[in-house]
Amino acid sequence: MVYFIPTPIGNLDDISVRSLKVLAECQTLFCEDTRITKKLLSLLSQRHGIEFHIKQFISMHSHNETYLLSTIDKTIFNETVGYLSDAGMPCVSDPGSALVRFCQENTLAYEVLPGANAALLAYVSSGIQIHQFLFYGFLSHKGIERQNELFKALNAPYAVIVYESPHRIEKLIEELVQFAPQRSIFAIKEATKMHEKRFFGTPLAVKEAFKTANLKGEWVVVINPEAQEGGEAITKEDLLDLEIPPKQKAKLLSKLTGLSVKEWYTKLQN
Known part of the structure; x- marks a missing residue:
């Protein structure tokens, strides 16, 4: 099972009891930043008296997730696996969605835990x-x-x-x-x-x-x-009244009206 585990966005007490239980069961953790995750687990262990048994921490972020998932040994998912971003809910302006898709495409069981956002x-x-x-x-x-x-x-x-x-x-x-x-x-x-x-x-x-x-x-x-x-x-009039370079104004007007940038640029020059 792959668990997507939300982490506190500031206050450590916002970690859920369920998230702590799942973390205690995980053998492997994929992390946006392994250093931040290790520090978080250390603080949680001290505060809640929980001992974690993570065998390996694997860095997975927006710059390496495609390559990592294309080369990873899938037997790693035979054990309990978790994914944590640096703070908050994975996949929400944070990495994680590539791993969700990987689970779907490879029929791997996964679960997203609710939490801080x-x-x-x-x-x-x-x-x-x-x-x-x-x-x-x-x-x-x-x-x-x-x-x-x-x-x-x-x-x-x-x-x-x-x-x-x-x-x-x-x-x-x-x-x-x-x-x-x-x-x-x-x-x-x-x-x-x-x-x-x-x-x-x-x-x-x-x-x-x-x-x-x-x-x-x-x-x-x-x-x-x-x-x-x-x-x-x-409105179009709002954009026409802006004191910005004609090229920028033409691009904005094009987005708003559907006319080409070239057409608007020509109009603005006349």
Whole structure:
């Protein structure tokens, strides 16, 4: 049996009794980072008085999972096997899905245990009364790709959940100030940890609050859909009014309208 085991996202007490029992039965652990997993098991062993009997730790992440699974000795799955990402639920903005597919394709029994998840915690904490939400994970780091993804998210008729690093959280809030100034947003950093901090309001209000805040730590941002505020989705006119280079503007307009980038670029030059 292959178990996909969620790990705490900050507070060690969030590990489930069932996860501890399964970990105690595992002979092999696939890990996003073996060092982090070994440290976690050491802490859990000290806190709960449990002795783990892991014979081998195998590093498996987005850069090596394809090769690893194509060359692995399948007899390893004759024993109890677990997979852990560094924090939270495997496969949710973390590696693991390739191993799920491998189990399906090779008729290996597998089970996913429920547990900690930053996106759901942030959604519940936000108080946003929308029953549908879109989990976007991390936006691209920069450039037109990031803008395209952000506009797609802002045009969704649902609450949108975005992960962001401490290095780019201010950039995200600035983008929301520019492109969605009337939205209600909720931002939480270091969820379940000692220095957890929450922010709620318009993007501009959150930007002001950031001036005196420590922004270190991992972030989750929940964005209210514009329909809830009585507004409209991003329009062609909104994009035409943006003060950005014509080439970028043409690409955005192409995404929104379906016309080619070349057609829009020609229009913008006239």
